[in-house]
Amino acid sequence: MTARPTLERTLELAAFVPFRLNRLAAGTSQYLAIVYQERFGLDIPQWRVMATVGSQQDCTAQYIAASTRMHKTRVSRAIAELEARQLIERASSAQDRRERQVRLSKSGRRMYTELVPLALARESSLLECLSPEQLAGFLTGLETLERFLQLED
Amino acid sequence: MTARPTLERTLELAAFVPFRLNRLAAGTSQYLAIVYQERFGLDIPQWRVMATVGSQQDCTAQYIAASTRMHKTRVSRAIAELEARQLIERASSAQDRRERQVRLSKSGRRMYTELVPLALARESSLLECLSPEQLAGFLTGLETLERFLQLED
DNA sequence: CCGATAAGGTTGCGAGCGCAACCATTTGTG
DNA sequence: CACAAATGGTTGCGCTCGCAACCTTATCGG
Structure with a gap:
């Protein structure tokens, strides 16, 4: 356990948890x-949109923004690019003509069904460096931090 | 424990660890x-340079880039801005006139001694949401992941 | 029923970043 | 000793992103 008094006068960045979390997130990405970039030519926003639309068809840009925690302009641009590549389709909603329903196209769904197992396998292959007890402990801490920072949906 | 078969055909982003780590890192930042932005007007690169130079005086831009894992151009610009604010000073090295030794100025050191306790306290206040056992388990997993991804110095 | 306000989504713009190219200096090699 | 290659660091450029402003459509209040 790395207990540390709060009154230290020096700060080692390599031991500073916020820095380590940023570094870990970058390394994980x-x-x-x-899987999503080299193989499918998606960047992160596009990948997140694909993942969201694939599991929740007929959603709005707003919903995607909320559940991916991306800025709505970033979502808007990712959607536009995916539409240009004909991976997703948009249809104006009948009830509310401001919003547009987003769904996967045929080729989009094909990519999705190919992409998801690869992404999940990659996640597993990462987490396999942890023992089952380590994984459980890590995920517990992760959940608690998420709740504390109100990062959940 | 969130065991999950690798052959699932759908991917819930909210349960996908790489996404959650990115979200956590952003939330933590x-x-x-x-502490570093509102109170001292530093952005993240500047804050990291300050932290590095404060604990390791007379280091080079290269050393800062390596230990913060930032691109050397990002470091170069952060240093230039901090120098313009007279928080750090640079002196050409005698042995190798390509490199420049970076150190905190007087006011830079004053800011550093004010900043470090606040940053550490903020880190503690974040980690206090975890029980001691949760913290230990989380840090253990974090270390293992760092080793696996070769993120250490 | 009309005007004000809000909500879904897009776009112009400036800031920050990484890549590649560059300058200055040092090191290695014939 | 000279010249090629490598190293520390900076800069031009294009790309991405978030903010603010905007357009369009819905909703609310009088």
Whole structure:
């Protein structure tokens, strides 16, 4: 356990948890990039939109923004690019003509069904470096931090 | 424990660890920003340079880039801004006139001694949401992941 | 029923970042 | 000793992102 008094006069960045979490997140993204980027030519916003639309068809840009925690302009641009690549389709909603329903196209769904197992396998291959007890402990801490920072949906 | 078969055909982003780690890192940065940003007017690169130079005086830009894992251009610009604010000073090295030794100025050191306790306290206040056992388990998993992804110095 | 306000979504713009190219200096090699 | 290659660091450029402003459509209040 790395207990540490609060009154220290120096700060080692390599031991500072916020820094380590940023570094870990970047490393993890890098580790995952090989599946969505090199193989499918998606960047992170596009990948997140694909993942969201794939599991929750007929959703709005707003819903995507909320559940991915991305800014709505970032979502808007990712959607526009995916539509240009004909991976998703948009239809104006009948009830509310401001919003547009987003769904996967045929080729989008094909990519999705190919992409998801690879992404999940990559996640597993990452987490396999942890023993079952380590994984459980890590996820418990992660959940508590998420609740504390109100990061859940 | 969130065991999950690898052959699932759908992916819930909210349960996908790489996504959750990115979200946590962003949330943590946000949580920390109040000390270095609002109070001292530093952005993240500047804050990291300050932290590094403060604990390791007379280091080079290269050393800062390596230990913060930032791109050397990002470091170069952060240093230039901190120098313009007279928080750090640079002196050309005698042995190798390409490199420049970076150190905190008087006012830089004053800011550092004010900043470090606040940052550490903020880190503690974040981690206090975890029980001691949760913290230990979380840090253990974090370390293992760091080793696996080769994120250490 | 009309005007004000809000909500879904897009776009112009400026800031920050990484890549590649560059300058200055040092090190290695014939 | 000279020249090629490597290293520390900076800068031009294009890309991405978030903010603010905007357009369109819905909703609310009188």
